[in-house]
Amino acid sequence: MALSFNSNVSATRTSNILGQVERDSQDRRARLSSGIAINSSRESAARLSISEGMRAELGGLTQGTRNAENALDLLRTAEGGMNEISTMVIRMRELAVQSSSATLNNKNREAIEAEFNQLKGEMDRLVRVASYNEQTVLSSFGNAVNKETSTALTDAAKTGARYVKLTGAPEGIYTFIDRSDDNEITLGNGVITQTVNLGSRTVDGQVAEGTTQSVNFDKLGIEVILSGEGAQDATGAYTDGELSGKTITVDNLGGSFQLGSDAVPADRLDYEIADLQTDGPVLNLTNVSLGTMDSARSALTRLEETTNRISKVRGDVGAVINRLTHTLDHTTGSIERIGASESTVRDVDYAWETAQLARNEIIRQASVATLAKTNISASLAVSLLQ
Numbered sequence: 483m484a485l486s487f488n489s490n491v492s493a494t495r496t497s498n499i500l501g502q503v504e505r506d507s508q509d510r511r512a513r514l515s516s517g518i519a520i521n522s523s524r525e526s527a528a529r530l531s532i533s534e535g536m537r538a539e540l541g542g543l544t545q546g547t548r549n550a551e552n553a554l555d556l557l558r559t560a561e562g563g564m565n566e567i568s569t570m571v572i573r574m575r576e577l578a579v580q581s582s583s584a585t586l587n588n589k590n591r592e593a594i595e596a597e598f599n600q601l602k603g604e605m606d607r608l609v610r611v612a613s614y615n616e617q618t619v620l621s622s623f624g625n626a627v628n629k630e631t632s633t634a635l636t637d638a639a640k641t642g643a644r645y646v647k648l649t650g651a652p653e654g655i656y657t658f659i660d661r662s663d664d665n666e667i668t669l670g671n672g673v674i675t676q677t678v679n680l681g682s683r684t685v686d687g688q689v690a691e692g693t694t695q696s697v698n699f700d701k702l703g704i705e706v707i708l709s710g711e712g713a714q715d716a717t718g719a720y721t722d723g724e725l726s727g728k729t730i731t732v733d734n735l736g737g738s739f740q741l742g743s744d745a746v747p748a749d750r751l752d753y754e755i756a757d758l759q760t761d762g763p764v765l766n767l768t769n770v771s772l773g774t775m776d777s778a779r780s781a782l783t784r785l786e787e788t789t790n791r792i793s794k795v796r797g798d799v800g801a802v803i804n805r806l807t808h809t810l811d812h813t814t815g816s817i818e819r820i821g822a823s824e825s826t827v828r829d830v831d832y833a834w835e836t837a838q839l840a841r842n843e844i845i846r847q848a849s850v851a852t853l854a855k856t857n858i859s860a861s862l863a864v865s866l867l868q
Contacts, residue, residue: 496852496853500846500849507839507846510835517829520827529828532827533824536823536827537824540821540824543742543820544817546740549740550806550809550810553751553806554806554810555614556619557755557806559612559613560619560620560755560799561796561803563620564620564758564799566608567608567609567620567792568793570601571789571792572789574601575786577594577598577772578772578779578781578785579778581595581773591774592773594772595772595773598771605758605765606759609759610650613649618650618703620755620757621703621759622652624734625651626732627646632731633728634706634725634730638718639718641728642710642719642720643709643728644707644713646704646705646730647705647707648705649704649705651703652732653733654731655729656670656671656702656731656732657671657727658728660726662722665679665684665687666679669702671702676701678697683695687722688722689713689719691710691711691713692710692711693713694707695707695708737754738750738753739752751802764791765791767784767788770784
């Protein structure tokens with residue numbers, strides 16, 4: 483066999499093998515340190531695509547479970563308010579039965595009527611204050627201010643209206659009456675009108691510089707935040723009379739709970755909670771009186787119907803709560819199953835990777851020893867020249 487050192491093929495081949503083993507070992511160390519079998523797309527583009535899709539679905543489903551839990555909390559808040567209203571309706575019926583008897587005189591019935599009216603007032607108050615995340619849940623649930631058509635907001639640079647908050651306002655258009663010399667603002671929707679005296683909230687007809695003031699039209703379920711000159715996040719300043727003729731448009735968007743990970747109807751639950759104001763279609767207690775024996779007897783039938791209607795509304799809410807509970811159970815089960823599948827695709831097999839890394843270490847040591855042996859021929863060739 484000829485001796486040469488210009489081309490050492492054995493050494494080159496051994497060096498190449500040593501480089502391949504080192505690169506493979508680096509990949510395996512990265513997997514062992516991260517716990518992930520696919521750290522870059524070059525390792526397996528197909529598996530990476532499958533894994534990323536599963537991760538995205540898991541993220542959506544996890545958030546969907548949070549949405550379902552929040553929806554349950556909202557509905558439980560509504561059901562709690564309904565329970566109290568139902569208790570008051572039962573008390574009203576007791577009062578109607580009491581007032582229907584000839585053992586009472588009209589003076590006695592005046593006291594009964596006073597309690598009856600107080601209960602009605604408390605119902606309306608409860609409906610306005612029962613809220614979840616600043617959204618009323620027993621009146622006009624899903625209503626929102628249309629910022630594109632509400633001129634009080636589109637003309638904010640002139641009106642100084644910084645923000646409008648709904649506290650149970652029904653759907654419709656609300657119009658301001660705002661004279662420039664009375665320090666008052668009137669708002670109405672064609673059915674109910676309310677006037678609020680600004681009092682000390684303005685100085686010389688203006689909101690103080692750098693401040694905001696709240697004007698609460700509680701009978702309408704609307705709160706308007708007015709800004710002074712230079713107030714933070716405000717585009718204008720309010721001066722008495724600026725809101726005259728301006729409008730607030732309230733649209734009903736309905737309640738929609740996103741329960742799944744995709745933008746499809748099957749992953750959403752649309753639900754509207756009935757309006758429980760005393761003049762609404764469920765309670766329908768307008769013009770109900772217990773002031774006379776005849777009116778009290780007529781009220782008995784009305785209150786019986788009211789009891790049945792509110793029981794049905796409560797039953798509907800309870801049915802949705804049960805449905806969401808099953809939705810939550812199914813979603814958490816899906817998360818478990820998809821998580822297991824994603825783990826199969828993405829997680830590293832420590833036993834396999836450790837074994838392969840040990841194999842590579844043995845090959846590396848053997849390659850280093852072999853590389854030393856391949857240099858013997860070159861050494862012999864050099865010794866012939868001495």
